[in-house]
Amino acid sequence: MLAFEFEIPEQVLDFLEGAKTYWKPIVKSIAILVIGLILARVIAGILIGPWRGRMTPQAQLLIRKGTTYIAGLLIIVMIMSEFGVNLTTMIGAAGIAGIAIGFAAQTSLSNFISGLFLIWEKPFQVGDVVSVSGQKGVVDSIDLLSLTLRTFDNLSVRIPNETLVKTEVINITRFPIRRFDILLGVGYSEDPEKIIEVLRDIATRNHLVLDEPEPLVAFTGFGESQLDFTLGVWHEREDFVALRNLILSDIKKRFEAEGIEIPFPHRVVVRKTEGNETEGFDPAE
């Protein structure tokens, strides 16, 4: 009869011993994790559900993330308790760690609190066009720490919430109609009344300009080499680009047709020649 003898490695024995001790907490932890995450989603759904139509996407995001973070914390605590970790010691340690983390995460905390203010104040929403520190774009997402802006040349710009609270933010699409102001200069020889009449007519004929509120036409002053006028036309916010192209072109064509001079800066170049003789000429002529 043949007999085989082999030795089981000590590590394997240790592992089997450990598994025998811990298999119950491991299975329980997995169950806590799965059930906890499902419950977190269900609770978030219950909290958002009745107000889904009236709640902004940012507020919904806040509730979802808040529920997930709180559930995550509870799940960790419960799992640790399953493995016999002393929670009193942990809470003490967490207090000390909290102070350390608080110092280290001041910026993130500031961004987080600023994010809460932004969600509360609602100065803009996802889809609005805003201008922040010279960056113009469509608000893609508002998160707890930052805002993501998609610029018109399709770049993604992340702006920390703290910056948004501290700096001037212009919401370009907040209102359904806007006024586009055009500053114009005409020659001193022109009749201001005629200019006002022509500008009013240009605005009336342009199909993108709103009849009401009425266009603003104003003689605003005497410039260095021109009479200054302002034409302010109201338009629907979606028409801005088309209107800008159209009305500027209308003004140029109409002024040319009416013989109205648009003065432009003239520059005299002085050319020095040998023998200190000077010669001046206007490059525009």
Add this chain to the structure above:
Amino acid sequence: MNSALPPPLPFSPFWGTYKIPVGETCRWDLGPLSLWIRRSVGEWQIATLRSDSEGCDHRWALAQSDSIAPDAKIRRFAVESEDDELSLTPAFPIRSVVAKPAEPIEIPAAAKAHFFCGVPLSVKISGSGKGLIAVPTRKLSKTWFGSAKEGEACFGTSTRAVRDFQQLPKLGFRALCPVRVLNRSSTPLRFERICLRVRFFDLYHGEKGLWSNELGVIKEDGDDPSRIVYRRGAPPPDPGAALIFNAAQKPPSDSFVARTFSGIRSLMDIH
């Protein structure tokens, strides 16, 4: 082509159903709008060209055409069916219309008034049983009714606000809207413009032309806006008018408060 035409309506002969066989083109001149419709294999081609002329509201013509004007805007509509029938029906514009009289009309305190406003119509074209497009017969200006913060995007039109029924012109491309105003307030009511929410209008075809149902405006004392009543049924000036279609939407109630009139704030404060 003409042999296939249905008997024309007594007032607006151009509205109706037409047969356009494959390869043929028809041209309609409806006021300032020129419209070409061509039936090709598997598609309808609709071309439009609008004249800037203001004085051609009475003009209408229908003819067979060989070609579409080169500067016309063409749109193509793919259809599965080989059906060659096409219908042209009147439709209200897609937005509310703000009608503005050339000269404001003042309605004294505790007085009634009625007048008629014209609403330029669109031509709704349906082919092969499908709605294809609605083309406005007249290019309407854009306007805004309300404050700069909130209000309603509308089309703008001028109105003569004719007061005498006998003086009403016969216009096939406009629907007449009878407006009855009751100024119960103690201050004069100045009518500078009125917002006609055409989505609440039915359309009728009568002896004098196309009609909407009657609009009642009641102004009381105080800061409240005027009360608007969309009266159901044929308009009183043309009681025999036949219903063409029902309103796209029902008003919130038979009598509801809405900002409809706009006048001088200091006088009536119902802007």
